[in-house]
Amino acid sequence: MDASTPTVLVALLLVSMAPGRALTVPPLTTAMMDAVSADRAGLAAAVLNSARRVAGGLAIAVFGFLVSDGFETGLRVGLVLGSALLALTATAAPGLRTRRRVEGDQPPPRTAP
Numbered sequence: 001m002d003a004s005t006p007t008v009l010v011a012l013l014l015v016s017m018a019p020g021r022a023l024t025v026p027p028l029t030t031a032m033m034d035a036v037s038a039d040r041a042g043l044a045a046a047v048l049n050s051a052r053r054v055a056g057g058l059a060i061a062v063f064g065f066l067v068s069d070g071f072e073t074g075l076r077v078g079l080v081l082g083s084a085l086l087a088l089t090a091t092a093a094p095g096l097r098t099r100r101r102v103e104g105d106q107p108p109p110r111t112a113p
Contacts (some may be wrong), residue, residue: 002071017082024090056107 029048036044062081069076 010028015078017079017086020086024086028089028093 032048033041033044063074063078065074066078
C-alpha cells in the first residue's frame with residue numbers, strides 16, 4: 001500500500017476484519033463464561049467487560065502512537081499486530097477448558113480461609 005492505493009481497497013481490507021472479529025469474540029466470551037461456576041458468573045462478566053475496556057483504550061493509544069510517525073506505516077503495523085493477536089486468540093481458544101452447566105448445577109462448597 002502506498003499513497004496511490006485506492007481508498008476503496010483500503011476500506012475493503014478494513015471491513016474484512018469485521019467478520020473475523022464477529023466469528024472469534026462470541027466463542028471466546030462463551031468459553032470464558034462456561035469456564036466459571038454459576039455463582040461467579042457476575043464476577044467473570046465484570047472482569048471480562050473491564051478487560052475489554054482497558055484493552056480498547058490501550059489499542060487506541062498504541063494505534064495513535066503508531067500513526068504519529070506516518071499514517072501509512074502506522075496503519076500497516078497496526079493491521080499486522082491486530083491480525084497476529086486475533087490469530088493468537090483464535091489458536092488459543094480451543095485449548096480453553098470448558099465446563100458444561102446443567103440445570104440444578106450447584107457451586108462447589110466454599111472452604112473457610
